[in-house]
Amino acid sequence: MQNPQQTYRLRAPASGREALARAGGDGVYVDRESGEEMEIVAATLPLAPSESALLRSPENLRACRRCDQLIGLDVSDCPYCGLRQPALDGSS
Numbered sequence: 001m002q003n004p005q006q007t008y009r010l011r012a013p014a015s016g017r018e019a020l021a022r023a024g025g026d027g028v029y030v031d032r033e034s035g036e037e038m039e040i041v042a043a044t045l046p047l048a049p050s051e052s053a054l055l056r057s058p059e060n061l062r063a064c065r066r067c068d069q070l071i072g073l074d075v076s077d078c079p080y081c082g083l084r085q086p087a088l089d090g091s092s
């Protein structure tokens with residue numbers, strides 16, 4: 001397992017500084033430079049646990065039917081040609 005822990009995007013509200021951190025989702029995160037308390041704004045893809053920590057690893061990609069560009073599984077419209085992507089078989 002390469003990616004056992006979820007990575008989160010953190011933001012310091014006052015300065016807008018952002019950071020990525022592997023975190024359990026609780027606890028307090030403080031910006032090393034400003035000392036500001038940071039809040040979790042998002043979980044980054046791919047969601048842990050998964051086989052790879054790489055955002056665009058093969059299992060997270062599919063090819064667009066029209067332009068054959070590789071795009072993320074989580075993308076609903078092809079960013080290259082705009083083609084609406086079909087729902088994934090057997091999942092959500």
Ligand SMILES: [Zn+2]
Nearest residue numbers: 064067078081
């Ligand atoms: Zn396309």
